[in-house]
Amino acid sequence: MRKLSKVIILFVLILVLSAVPFMVGYASESSLPSTYSGTVDYLIDIRNPETIVSTTTNRNCVISAVAVKGTKVTLYAYNSATGAYEILKNAHGEKLETYVGSSGLYVQQITLKDGLNSIMVVANSSSVTYEVVKLEISLLNKGYMDNVNEKFKAGGIGVKDIFR
Amino acid sequence: MKLERFKSILLVLLVISSIVLTVNKWFNEKLWPEGYNFFSDVSSRFSFDTSSPVKFNPNEEVLKPAKIIINNTGNHVLYTKSSAEYQSLYADIKNILIKAFNTDDYTETSIQEWNNNLKSKSCYFSYPVTYDYGFLLSQITNKYQTSSGYCREFLISYDTRVSSALNLYIKDDRSEEIVKKRISYDTTSISSLIEASSLSDEQNYYSFELNFDMNSDDPVEQPVTIDSDVLISITEKNLPLIVEKNVFDDIIDNSSVYSQILSLFGINTSTIRRYVENDNSMVFVENYATIKLKTNGLLDYKAVDTSMGIELSGSNSYESINSCITFVNSVNDALFSGSEMYYEISSDIADIKSRTYTLKFDYYIKDNMISTQRDVFDMDHSIIIEVVSGKIVSYKQVCKEYKSTTEVISCPSAIDAIDSLSTSFYQFGEQVKDVFMAYTYNSIQNSWVPCWFIETSEGVISMVPLMGGVAE
Structure with missing residues (x-):
């Protein structure tokens, strides 16, 4: 009898421990490892940016998506100092997490920093069902674009000017 | 002998006047309200004089674009009539339209080019309803213009490296075709307005x-x-709460208000019959029309016959529409002088080829429309006017003044x-x-x-x- 109860406790413990990583995902942790990945691929479809790797000159970037109703969408940005993705917050210090409504439409504007921005979109429908999409958005600074424009005006631009 | 000569002259004058009056009657009015009207149809076919100026053009404010959107590489800032930026931009837009309408050169282009311009530096503007292209041309250039097509949306784009020319895109509202006109124009003013808009923190995006x-x-x-x-x-947006004031509150005791309205509708207040209904609405009856001033705020004018309405000046559809809007202006000036609310047209000005049409308008305050209470007034718009053969035969208007308050609602x-x-x-x-x-x-x-x-x-x-x- 005692042996049976030990087996049951062990089984429950295994169940609880195996669910920890999923629960971490659903609770919108403030930080997630760079290796974090999803369990499904049918919760969210990112519409903008149109590709995983993109380039822009606009500091204000909008992320749009279509997602299953009730899905919680949370945005994270990669922090090279800690080597982890950290949850993004708005100007009021609120986490950028939104529940998708009946329309299935999701929109969120973020402010990009100069250079490469690694953004992670986490869509949760339950503690064990979540999808992760990682975006690489490069912000070209104004000086760079001014330089390209000046070259155009001067009448010529070469490959080395673009990749300088 | 002298008397005979006088009689002859009088007879000739009478014959001439009878001919003039008959021709006038035949060609200016329909002999029958419905069906085939040979003389008026023929005269309206030849009535467009492309060289003469429009006789009056007091309706620019009503016929201005409803919104102007400045696109600046991903930023989209919406300007409406109440903003100073709108007025500055409209001055440029008008000059650009005049230049564009004076040139016939254009090329057809694609929706992709249109969308690409919306994403870069450009100025989009749209009218509240679809216009007959010829009507808009006539309003802008002050000359009669006949042209096919229906327009509502326009787009101005320019190359930052070229300050002496820009492109105007016009989208046909029915066929969705887009044409592009290249215009010589100094872009300094409009480009500085577009650059200034990049400072705005609005977050608007086109669906595409x-x-x-x-x-x-x-x-x-x-x-x-x-x-x-x-x-x-x-x-989210913060907008003020609005309160209303019914112009016809205590209308029985307010003779100055109803006298003013009656005179606007050309009714002699000394000879008209009047009575008061059970709900204290006032009804005025004359030989050819009835005006009801209802206690719920509705002004309801109805001619007894389609040939007996209020005569509008103008010999063709464009002038008649102008004249009709002028009439609405005069009513609104009398009722709501100095008010912060304004009105805009809500029915398309398209396919109007004769002087028989219906115009609809709605009130706006703080750039947002006041929706009409259909359950109260049994109409979808705040002002509805029916014109038959250049005469107003029915005029309905919700006579309420709307005012903004200091209370703000978050949307x-x-x-x-x-x-x-x-x-x-x-x-x-x-x-x-x-x-x-x-x-x-x-x-x-x-x-x-x-x-x-x-x-x-x-x-x-x-x-x-x-x-x-x-x-x-």
Whole structure:
């Protein structure tokens, strides 16, 4: 009898421990490892940016998506100092997490920093069902674009000017 | 002998005057209200004189674009009539239109080019309704212009490296075809206005930028699509609460108000018969028309016959429409002088080839429409005028003055508003044609509150209240 109860406790413990990583995902942790990945691929479809790797000159970037109703969408940005993705917050210090409504439409504007921005979109429908999409958005600074424009005006631009 | 000569002269004069009056009657008016009218049809066919100036053009304010959107590489700032930026931009827009309408050179272009310009530096503007292209040309250039096509949306784009020319894009509202006109124009002024708009922190995006205008092959089902040129506000907005004042409150004791209205409708107050209905509405009856001033605020003029209405000046449809809007102006000036509200046209000015038409208008305050209480007034717009053969035969207007208060209401984003609709709305892959904000009456607060209105492909406009619940 005692042996049976030990087996049951062990089984429950295994169940609880195996669910920890999923629960971490659903609770919108403030930080997630760079290796974090999803369990499904049918919760969210990112519409903008149109590709995983993109380039822009606009500091204000909008992320749009279509997602299953009730899905919680949370945005994270990669922090090279800690080597982890950290949850993004708005100007009021609120986490950028939104529940998708009946329309299935999701929109969120973020402010990009100069250079490469690694953004992670986490869509949760339950503690064990979540999808992760990682975006690489490069912000070209104004000086760079001014330089390209000046070259155009001067009448010529070469490959080395673009990749300088 | 002298008497005989005088009689002959008199007879000749009488014959000439009878001929002139008969010709005038035949060619200016329909002999029958309906059906074939040879003389008036023939005269209207030849009535467009392309060289003569429009006789009057007092309606520019009513016929201005409803909105101007400045696009600056991903930023989209919406300007409406109440802003100073709108007036500065409109001055440039008008000059550009005059230049464009004086040139016939154009090239056809694609929706991709149109959309690409919306994403770069450009200025988009749209009118509240679809115009006959010829009518808009005539208004802008002050000359009669006949031209086919229906327009509502325009786009001005320029190359930052060329300051002496720009492109004007015109989208045909029916065929969706887009034409481009290259115009010599100093872009310094408009480019500085566009650059200044980049300082704005508004967050608006076109549906096509968000890719909400089409379904994809992805397994995630998209319940609703939004037309590509709908501008979606993704942030909350704060708008003031509006209160109303019924102009016809205590109308029986307010003879100055009804005397003014009667004189505007050309009615002699000394000879007219009048009586008061059970609900204290005043009814004035003359030989050819009846005017009711209802206690709910409705002014209702009706001619007894289509040939007996209020004569509008103008010998063709364009002049008649101008004259009709001038009449509405005069009524509004008399009723709401100095008010912060204004009105805009709500019915298309397209396919109007004769002097028989219906015009509809709605009130606006703080750049948002006041929705008409259909259950109270049995009409969808605040002002409805029926004109037959150049005569106003029916005129209905909600005579209420709307004023903004200091109380502010926070409105959700457009996406939140679309989400608020019931799930059943999305069962058939519904398409949203437009999302806009308008004021609607709240009987609990006895005031007007801002609400999102959603126009669907079925033509239905659903209302999303801001505080709890969902109504459709």
